[in-house]
Amino acid sequence: MSEPDDRLALPPSLQANPRLSSWLRIDPFGQVLVRSGKVELGQGILLALAQIVAEELDIDLAQVRMLPAVTGVSPDEAITSGSLSVQHSGAALRHVCAQARSIYLGRAAALNGLDAARLHIAGGEIFDGERRLSSYRELADPALLEVDAALAVAPKRPADWRSAGRSQQREDIAAKVFGEFTFIHDLVLPRMVHGRMVRPPSPGARLIACDAAVVESMDGVIAVRRDGSQLGVVAGSEWQAERAAARLAKAASWAESETLPDAAALPAWLKSLPAVALELASDGPAAPRPVARTHAARYAKPFIRHASIGPSCALACRDGDDETRLRIWTHSQGIYNLRRDLALALGLVPAAIEVAHVQGAGCYGHNGADDVAFDAAWLAGACPGRPVRVQWSRADELCWSPVGPAMAVELEADLDADGRVLAWRHASWSPGHGLRPGRGASPTLLGSWYLEQAFERVDAVDAPRAAGGGGDRNAEPIYAFPSRQVVCRRVQGVPMRSSALRALGAFANVFAIESFMDELALSSGSDPVAWRIAQLADARAVAVIEAAAAAAGWTARARPLGEGRGRGIGFARYKNTGAYCAVVAQVEVGERVRVLDLRIAVDVGPAINPDGVRQQIEGGALQATSWTLIESAHFDRTRMLDHGWDDYPILRFPDAPRIDVRLVGGDEGMPLGAGEASLGPTAAAIANAVFDALGVRVRELPLSPERILQAIEAA
């Protein structure tokens, strides 16, 4: 399959922000200052982008400084999501730096009366053969970069890379290890005060009464603020704010109502809701061979929490002299998007709000960062001129952050007499995966839905296909089936605030497709690896499957071992346009499933920082192991029940599998993101390994002891 060459077209981020100076500045000390619109979420993106800059400019990595993203000065690259930062910001910076290099070379050539073609740059110094002529530092002139991007200069081919493509250590990791790093939680601003929210006991609750007087008189309390069912307190110290919020919670009375579905019957509930159908593929030509048999199966995943280790946190300051001006410090994935929704929700003009990104704890999709920023801005209205720091509680983080949607997937395949697929049918039901701010006419920020003059609760939606989709992500099988029918339904009227969680719909779709592929292979008396390869027309797909199988010492087998230990494979190309990833899992099933080992092969095209790719693939696989084995959001018909890590356990060290990641390919195509590629394949590999171990199939996640017992009893 031929890939688009990203060297021959201006990337979308650059078309939207064409001025070179908005990305790059070279100072008279030889420092190259870079502004990306993508933000560091713990995924190591700033290092990968710095490596790209160093490569294209022919400077040392140490000369690159990545500046924090701030509205008004940073390019607007919307959201840092979808494993697209290398593809979007990286591609933009490749072009920006290639052009900047050419401009500086041209300048040096003109000053020396030489032809630019004979000059070269190394370590930021410009040479004519052996003779040093000048440097970026000496020529530094901001005016040189006051031009728009043009396609005149192609970035380097990955084959010519010298420093990009090599593993580099992240500077921020050393800073974190030595306790020098400032997370948003660690930020201390002059005159800073502390806010705490008192959230309703359940999503449908309304605040009936609250006697704030007793709290207002508490030591250190600056203000109690109430607007409708949005309630919070500001105090001089964090300790005082905590104490006051606990007291305020006792003083509040709420009217609750049952708004949530039966957690034990999510697929049936999803299918009962009104829906918008997206038809991705319809039947091809009539089957080339007669249909010998039809196989069908139903799969499901529950709602899954983000469960970041750090609770969401933000700081906000209303200008003391002009209260229409607001500054925000946030770990949001999209500073401009957040600014648009803050303006809508607070009745301010966007230009009067400055939103600065500060790194938070790990981010795996749309978490509470935007919501807590609204809370901070709202509380800051009570004390203009003083920055208010708001940190959510663990219970609020688990229960009130947007939640990863539950999904139901039903698959059906017609097979010929040889067991090959003739027709494939996919039907799925899912809430929307996108409730991000800044995309609609009404804000999606949590607190804005609970004000007296509440903003309308909007349904989560899915991005259009070209922008990555949502529940439909990876719904189309990558296999070369003669005929396929794929219908994805986005259900409406969901009481949860569902939104993007790492891999979006690809997690459930790949889990289902790859489980079903195993079922079909085994029902045809075929080895699951060989059977997949026989139906793939994409050589890179075949290569990662073969590499993972080889790493795991896969031996062909067409029936389950059934001895309590098993192995299974899962594969996908993320979004069918991104990284290829195959996972082989080894499991042991006793009272519960233990994943012992994951062998993973991945093709991300030319990797900018190979160790960074490994980190992302490992992390995705580990997180997916946790989702697959133990995670589902808990709730009754009224309340969310995940108040702490006892209620919502995630995988701990004793249960973490060994993981081996191999990068394959790398000489083909453009650099692809790695952050989400391993999640779906890992879930499927584990489920297939459980089948291999037990001879029974569990089609609903998580693969808990209860579910496995049910499956054994039903078999």
Next chain:
Amino acid sequence: MPAPIALTVNGQPRSLALDPERSLLDVLRNELGLRASHYGCGAGECGACMVLIDGRAVPSCDTPLWAAAGKRVQTSEGLGSRSAPHPLQSAFIAEQAAQCGYCTSGMLVSAAALLQCHADPDDRQIRDGMARNLCRCGTHPRVVRAIVRAAASR
């Protein structure tokens, strides 16, 4: 004014006239400026706030200040520095054993306590020793490798 509470923090004697019910984590972060230990859950369930109290790894978020009276408290800042790093700090960097790094301080503290009990821990001992520390980024295999590396380097 509450009666002062005496304790040692990273080798320095301190006398703190603070409400004894305040959490040790709150005091370390907001009164002493030691912000490497992080708040994760407030219930001692995630390990992001682990500190050593008389050599034992303890969550500081649900430890009241009074419980540390007269004791030696060590945070990850007290383990080592860039010029004199603790073997675990060097090993975490060498293995790049962090992604977001929010839990890293607590990981280092738990690992330091582990190495005090087991100078050369096996895989099971490492995993059990780190069982109280949560990581959501999935750095577990690298953290295990880093602890093995640190043990080998001592």
